[in-house]
Amino acid sequence: MKHRAARPGTHVSADASAPGGPAALEAVPVRHRGRWVAALAVLLVAAMAARSMAVNPRFQWDVVGQYLFDRAILTGLERTLELTVIAMVIGVVLGVVLAVMRLSPNPVVAGGSWVYVWFFRGTPVLVQLLFWNFLSALYPRLSLGVPFGPTLVSGSATALITTWTAAILGLGLNEAAYMAEIVRAGILSVDEGQAEAAQALGLTRLQVLRHIVLPQAMRVIIPPTGNETISMLKTTSLVSVIGYAELLYAAQIIYSRTYQTIPLLIAAAIWYLVATSVLTVGQYHLERRFGRGSSRNQAATMVQRLRASFAGRNGRGAGATGSGGAGAGGVGGVGAARAEEHR
Amino acid sequence: MTVTGASAHGTAAVHARGVHKSFGRLHVLRGVDLEVEPSQVLCIIGPSGSGKSTFLRCINHLEKVDAGELSVHGELVGYEQRGSRLYELKDREVARKRTEIGMVFQRFNLFPHLTAQQNVMLAPVQVKGESKATAAERARTLLDRVGLADKADAYPNQLSGGQQQRVAIARALAMQPKLMLFDEPTSALDPELVGEVLDVMRDLAAEGMTMIVVTHEMGFAREAGDALVFMDAGVVVEAGAPRAVLANPRHERTKSFLSKVL
Secondary structure, eight states, X not given: OOOBOSSGGGHHHHHHTSTTSSOXXXXXXXXXXXXXXXXXXXXXXXXXXXXXXXHOGGGOHHHHHHHHTOHHHHHHHHHHHHHHHHHHHHHHHHHHHHHHHHTOSSHHHXXXXXXXXXXXXXXXXXXXXXXXXTHHHHOSEEEEESTTSOEEEEEEHHXXXXXXXXXXXXXXXXXXXXXXXXXXXXXXXXXXXXXXXXXXXXXOHHHIIIIIIHHHHHHHHHHHHXXXXXXXXXXXXXXXXXXXXXXXXXXXXXXXXHOOHHHHHHHHHHHHHHHHHHHHHHXXXXXXXXXXXXXXXXXXXXXXXXXXXXXXXXXXXXXXXXXXXXXXXXXXXXXXHHHHHHO | OOXXXXXXXXXXXXXXXXXXXXXXXXXXXXXXXXXXXXXXXXXXXXXXXXXXXXXXXXXXXXXOOOEEEEEETTEESSEEEETTEEEEOOHHHHHHHHTTEEEEOTTOOOOTTSOHHHHHHHHHHHTTOOOHHHHHHHHHXXXXXXXXGGGTTOOGGGSOHHHHHHHHHHHHHTTOOSEEEEESTTTTSOHHHXXXXXXXXXXXXXXXXXXXEEOSOHHHXXXXXXXXXXXXXXXXXXXXXXXXXXXXXXXXXXXXXXXXXX
16 A cells, blocks of 8 residues: 655654554655755865864974873863862852742842842953952951951961962852852742642651752753853863963963964863863763653754664655654654565 | 630631631632531532632641631641730641641642652651651552552653542551641543542541542532532632532522532
């Protein structure tokens, strides 16, 4: 039994949904000429860029290679990663506290959180970094003691605020303001009925937050937190202005001596790319883990989509036109296999 | 705020006199009077917006009563009387009182990140401090009782609406409440799934559980209910034996409501 499909776009799902049913429809797939032109244009631009990078001697790839594993550069990379981790930990912990404060019924507590976020999101992180670095100009001595009472510990601000502490404070406190909003959005995304059901069982507010609300808020909190981490990794390069020798500053120190500016910036950029790529892969897997049960079709990776696209082209050319989900690709694949059987 | 002295009705499971509740300018409850005896099954019917659900939520203090007297097993809900003054209860004390009142919601409100068994175990472990082994064993017994022994490890989104609601009932029973509140437990279910939930509720009623059921299931109210209350516009319009009220409503409003739903 063979039909000519009236609407070619619909035949694959009809086919795949009826295993062992009637023979598959056969139809000429729609040709997407515009897409082919666009794909060729992309390839052309990529080829031009690749050629330029290969033939322009000023890239000095040999110098890049020479410094890529330089001890100073690797130490810088290590410090960049350290800054990222510590600043994010401060950001997440303080962010959760600020988010919970913001949702407090007490207007002073909620208002305090609002002012914090307003200030730290409203001023550039670069200005905050410089500010922390020059804190000793504002408070020459820092002390710990009873408010408006006796002092317990005291020390010189210049000694306490090193470039490292300034970097950690600047990045961490700024990040907390962004994380506070992310966590708050996550908490608000959890259906009110969840908290009510937990309260009705006799859980206290804190128990409801810990056992019911926060675990469910994670699904909403994780993806932007991953973005924030990747963004933080790059933002740490701002710390170079206060003279902390992280990755970018390490490269700057070398090229200020050797004048090989471009190759060293490329070496630094390569390491930033490697680190963000690793984080991106990690984020992707975290999202899939926390997204379990929330959607039927999990987003496919780019590799899966390419594979699905080719599988579809060999068979029916329909996989590529699917909705971009792994499910659509799979259907295309099954359709192709079944088409072979029936011939 | 006018709240009269502590209840003299120590024996009543729920005792309400002139209960008022407003949401901003919306006056939802306008003096609800009601009495539920232990082991009684009371069904509340009425048009939407009549305040039935709000009243139910007042009973376990999910909503705060604005005026009137509301007590459960002789204790005021959400307040404590010392001398002639009323004191609002702390979060922890409210939570402790809620452990004696089970509640089942229209939209189930199972915790989606926990399995059926974990849903049932959560409160006994976290609130009563039971060991996980004891709680797990009881959870399985309760799931068996609602006919879902084989679904203990299923997550809520793998269960049908009727199954989810039965897990929700098991979850409420895990705290061994003296009183169960049902807020339109079958309204969100496909028609063919309503029966399985009502069966569980009938069993519970037969075992002598005190129940207040806000429902549109007149059949359930007639067969399983000991008393029926018709609410409209924030007050109890008519109360009595279910068969009598359903067959011979005395008030015009009850008549016109029943003529639409029966």
